[in-house]
Amino acid sequence: MTLKSLLTLSLLSVCFSLLYGQTIKPAVKGIESIRLEDLKKQLYEMADPHFNGRSAGTLDEIKASVWFAEKMREAGLTPAGEDGTYFQFFSLWRNQTSKQSSITIGNHVLQLWKDVLVAQTAPAEVNAPLIYLGEANKIDFAKVDVSGKVVAIQVVPDGINTNISLPEWRYSRSIHVKYGTDLLAKGAVAIIYINDQYAEHSWPYAKENFIRGTYDIEGGANAIVTSKPPILWVRKEAAEWIKTEGQVAKISIKIESYTYPSVNIIGKAESKDPVLSKEYVLLSGHPDAHGIRNIIGNDSIYHGADDNASVNVAMLAVARALKKSPGKRSALLVIHGAEERGLLGSRWFTAHPTVPISSIAAVLNGDMIGRNNPDSAALLGSVPPHKNSSHLVAFALDANKEGPQFKLDTLWDKPTHKEGWYFRSDHLPYARLGIPSLMYTTLLHSDYHTPQDNAANIDYEKLLKMTQWIYRTARKVVDAEKRPTTDSNFKLER
Ligand SMILES: [Zn+2]
Numbered sequence: 001m002t003l004k005s006l007l008t009l010s011l012l013s014v015c016f017s018l019l020y021g022q023t024i025k026p027a028v029k030g031i032e033s034i035r036l037e038d039l040k041k042q043l044y045e046m047a048d049p050h051f052n053g054r055s056a057g058t059l060d061e062i063k064a065s066v067w068f069a070e071k072m073r074e075a076g077l078t079p080a081g082e083d084g085t086y087f088q089f090f091s092l093w094r095n096q097t098s099k100q101s102s103i104t105i106g107n108h109v110l111q112l113w114k115d116v117l118v119a120q121t122a123p124a125e126v127n128a129p130l131i132y133l134g135e136a137n138k139i140d141f142a143k144v145d146v147s148g149k150v151v152a153i154q155v156v157p158d159g160i161n162t163n164i165s166l167p168e169w170r171y172s173r174s175i176h177v178k179y180g181t182d183l184l185a186k187g188a189v190a191i192i193y194i195n196d197q198y199a200e201h202s203w204p205y206a207k208e209n210f211i212r213g214t215y216d217i218e219g220g221a222n223a224i225v226t227s228k229p230p231i232l233w234v235r236k237e238a239a240e241w242i243k244t245e246g247q248v249a250k251i252s253i254k255i256e257s258y259t260y261p262s263v264n265i266i267g268k269a270e271s272k273d274p275v276l277s278k279e280y281v282l283l284s285g286h287p288d289a290h291g292i293r294n295i296i297g298n299d300s301i302y303h304g305a306d307d308n309a310s311v312n313v314a315m316l317a318v319a320r321a322l323k324k325s326p327g328k329r330s331a332l333l334v335i336h337g338a339e340e341r342g343l344l345g346s347r348w349f350t351a352h353p354t355v356p357i358s359s360i361a362a363v364l365n366g367d368m369i370g371r372n373n374p375d376s377a378a379l380l381g382s383v384p385p386h387k388n389s390s391h392l393v394a395f396a397l398d399a400n401k402e403g404p405q406f407k408l409d410t411l412w413d414k415p416t417h418k419e420g421w422y423f424r425s426d427h428l429p430y431a432r433l434g435i436p437s438l439m440y441t442t443l444l445h446s447d448y449h450t451p452q453d454n455a456a457n458i459d460y461e462k463l464l465k466m467t468q469w470i471y472r473t474a475r476k477v478v479d480a481e482k483r484p485t486t487d488s489n490f491k492l493e494r
Pocket of ligand 1: 286307308339367368
């Protein structure tokens with residue numbers, strides 16, 4: 001092509017873009033292989049009801065992981081798990097409150113999970129006087145003497161978010177954070193919360209959550225639970241008799257502990273560079289969702305379409321495109337098991353990496369990238385104190401400018417944001433190790449962790465644009481002369 005024709009063509013395309021209100025997106029090698037149809041087809045497959053919501057530690061998670069590994073194989077990725085496979089198995093350490101537990105207040109014998117919920121999964125033997133403190137918002141915490149006592153309080157919604165469109169057990173957690181911490185610090189040996197109308201409403205969700213218990217990986221703080229003051233919830237009607245003075249509470253909480261398997265799924269797209277092929281852009285997602293739970297809107301399977309099938313199929317498309325059009329560096333796709341149980345797969349992988357940790361040049365993680373306003377998104381890890389690599393952030397922001405041009409929300413990346421979103425996905429363990437790390441997300445919505453997070457509710461145009469944005473960023477990482485550096489002053493607020 002001559003220079004003149006090139007200029008004419010450029011001028012024409014500028015006119016075209018001005019006429020049609022579009023901007024020219026610089027071409028980037030390999031991006032054309034990312035197709036909306038593939039994303040949509042695979043997302044429908046992964047969020048299909050036959051995977052039963054892919055709950056961590058169940059055969060459903062394993063089944064979905066095997067399905068995903070097969071997609072990695074079809075994409076031409078090399079197995080990069082353990083023993084020449086796509087898999088890295090690890091044990092979930094789980095604790096649950098046992099049915100052998102017993103709770104008696106005065107002469108009332110409470111039936112576990114019917115009359116009383118046990119919110120703290122930890123063993124305890126308490127035999128102590130009960131004190132009723134009245135409505136929570138009227139207690140003078142400076143004056144009350146609760147040392148050595150079992151404390152009962154009437155829950156009130158004062159100052160608590162009662163927006164129950166989000167997972168409804170959060171209400172009980174908010175109450176405990178607001179009142180319980182002080183009472184325990186002052187020496188209370190157990191707390192009994194008496195339901196208000198909101199706690200009554202959230203009872204089935206809170207119950208399910210508390211029955212589930214706690215999970216961790218070997219060596220984690222919750223792997224082996226030690227004795228803690230019981231945190232109990234009782235029905236609204238209990239207010240009538242719990243106020244009676246001079247009662248004694250006898251609380252015996254027993255815990256059942258066991259392990260079972262979860263799995264990381266790992267594949268790589270190797271470049272041909274003799275030196276830099278040993279460095280990786282790590283693409284991250286999680287296969288697990290929330291299984292089968294309470295019925296909401298005629299469905300009880302929590303399909304996890306946005307959270308997080310959207311990211312899994314996107315990262316697979318990015319890895320496939322990098323396999324077809326390699327750069328200097330390689331790509332490592334790590335789909336982390338049991339994310340929803342406390343980032344367990346990513347914590348396990350960073351402690352037992354299948355490639356040297358020092359070979360990970362950058363981590364591009366995603367969590368929920370297919371919902372909300374078509375023109376907006378968020379990049380977590382782009383604002384201090386979460387920003388750990390100005391270099392990588394510049395890659396991602398440039399990639400956004402050159403590609404989808406999302407309006408980027410930065411509020412959710414602030415340490416003051418009440419959701420603490422930065423701390424809730426798989427980039428975190430990598431960032432803590434000082435590896436340049438980012439999280440792509442289109443943020444929460446009212447279907448989050450409900451059965452309505454299904455494939456039909458995904459915005460596939462937006463998912464395609466998010467995938468292209470991640471690809472453009474990954475492309476910069478694999479093509480760069482120098483890998484992204486970590487900012488020297490990086491320090492997370494917690
Ligand atoms: Zn998620």
